[in-house]
Amino acid sequence: MERIWTDRTIDAFFILLRSGLEEKDIEHPLILTEEEWEDILSVSAMQTVTGQVARGIAHLPAGNDVPDMILMKFMKKTDHIVRTSAIISEVRDKLVSAFRAGGLDPVIMKGPESASFYLRPELRESGDLDIFFPGDSFEKACDQVSSMGIIMDKAPDGSVRYLFEGIEIDQHQKYFDLHTERQLPEVPGPYATLLMLSSHILKHCMTAGVGLRQLCDMAMAYRALEDSYDKTALAAMFERTGLESWNKLLASFLEKHLGCRSHPYSQDELPDPTVLMDIIMEGGNFGHHAAGRQKAEKGPLSARKKDTVARMLRRLPFSLKYGRKELFCYFAELVRGNI
Amino acid sequence: MKLRKDCRVTGLRDKYLLVIPSGDGERNLEVNAGFHDIWEAFAGRNFTLGDVSDHLCKEYGMEPEKAAAEASDIIGLWKEYGLTEQ
Numbered sequence: 353m354e355r356i357w358t359d360r361t362i363d364a365f366f367i368l369l370r371s372g373l374e375e376k377d378i379e380h381p382l383i384l385t386e387e388e389w390e391d392i393l394s395v396s397a398m399q400t401v402t403g404q405v406a407r408g409i410a411h412l413p414a415g416n417d418v419p420d421m422i423l424m425k426f427m428k429k430t431d432h433i434v435r436t437s438a439i440i441s442e443v444r445d446k447l448v449s450a451f452r453a454g455g456l457d458p459v460i461m462k463g464p465e466s467a468s469f470y471l472r473p474e475l476r477e478s479g480d481l482d483i484f485f486p487g488d489s490f491e492k493a494c495d496q497v498s499s500m501g502i503i504m505d506k507a508p509d510g511s512v513r514y515l516f517e518g519i520e521i522d523q524h525q526k527y528f529d530l531h532t533e534r535q536l537p538e539v540p541g542p543y544a545t546l547l548m549l550s551s552h553i554l555k556h557c558m559t560a561g562v563g564l565r566q567l568c569d570m571a572m573a574y575r576a577l578e579d580s581y582d583k584t585a586l587a588a589m590f591e592r593t594g595l596e597s598w599n600k601l602l603a604s605f606l607e608k609h610l611g612c613r614s615h616p617y618s619q620d621e622l623p624d625p626t627v628l629m630d631i632i633m634e635g636g637n638f639g640h641h642a643a644g645r646q647k648a649e650k651g652p653l654s655a656r657k658k659d660t661v662a663r664m665l666r667r668l669p670f671s672l673k674y675g676r677k678e679l680f681c682y683f684a685e686l687v688r689g690n691i
Numbered sequence: 692m693k694l695r696k697d698c699r700v701t702g703l704r705d706k707y708l709l710v711i712p713s714g715d716g717e718r719n720l721e722v723n724a725g726f727h728d729i730w731e732a733f734a735g736r737n738f739t740l741g742d743v744s745d746h747l748c749k750e751y752g753m754e755p756e757k758a759a760a761e762a763s764d765i766i767g768l769w770k771e772y773g774l775t776e777q
Contacts (some may be wrong), residue, residue, distance in 0.1 A: 409703060
């Protein structure tokens with residue numbers, strides 16, 4: 353999507369997003385043209401944060417005019433998000449019950465777990481379910497899925513994908529998007545969740561691209577889990593896994609643009625987050641909206657890979673600075689077909 | 692009777708939208724705050740014409756006779772749009 357957003361639109365968008373995330377009233381009115389409101393709607397959809405921006409609109413001061421057509425479009429979209437969230441929650445409960453009946457205990461990760469950190473979980477967009485089984489319970493879970501007559505597709509990284517009651521399930525045997533084995537935290541737990549979310553964002557920044565929803569997930573997780581972890585221990589864990597610089601950059605973005613100060617670096621001088629903002633605004637939701645990406649996604653696998661390689665190369669300076677240790681593993685994953 | 696579980700009224704600022712799913716997509720109707728309030732009062736529970744009438748008396752201070760007529764109109768409208776189920 354070739355589109356240049358004005359600073360005014362982006363500023364207004366972030367005011368609305370922050371307000372929606374925090375459920376806080378906006379002090380000053382936003383006086384925007386209908387075209388600018390359309391742009392905000394468009395950025396919200398591209399970044400998959402329409403539900404949170406809609407809540408921001410609800411918190412505008414009384415008398416702040418928003419075109420009726422814009423309100424209708426936001427309501428229609430948020431209704432769809434709420435309905436989808438309800439279906440996913442129902443499917444998650446059924447799937448977890450089915451596994452527990454078979455003596456297994458899945459760990460829900462990414463989407464639905466992240467939604468639980470939001471003040472309005474039903475407005476966090478989700479499209480599928482990610483579940484994790486440690487050790488040999490993964491194979492037992494696969495056996496159980498097969499016994500239900502469900503056909504699974506195996507990915508090159510060993511994870512499996514299948515449909516359960518119409519919802520796509522990604523079943524993983526690896527919780528972290530990391531290739532280090534150094535003292536990874538216990539799963540499930542607050543340290544594991546924060547490391548998983550953070551490394552997932554990094555992986556997408558270095559490869560196909562990332563959207564604001566994932567950044568919002570991180571901000572909301574930091575806030576929701578703030579009393580469950582020790583900030584010094586968390587910073588030490590990020591350092592141990594070679595991700596200190598990355599997490600400082602991430603914290604800088606979360607603080608500057610999403611108002612999050614629950615991260616472990618609130619006493620530190622943080623880097624300028626512009627480089628991260630550029631990646632986010634370039635591609636939106638996992639890079640699906642980047643120029644040329646939609647065409648590549650409709651084409652053969654080779655076209656998608658070529659597009660991803662081009663983007664990985666373009667982001668090489670970023671990747672070498674923030675994820676050097678992971679970079680070569682991601683290239684290897686790309687060759688194997690995991691990215 | 693009950694209001695259909697799959698129909699929802701969603702609001703943003705002073706605007707309200709009724710979303711009615713159907714086999715070939717969905718219908719969207721803009722509704723007013725009064726519609727929203729009454730819908731929310733009865734969504735997810737069994738009710739009778741008398742319940743709606745009593746609600747109008749209690750919440751809007753209507754006389755019983757007028758409330759009964761209004762309740763009948765409201766339920767008629769819900770039925771006309773296929774928003775109820777037994």
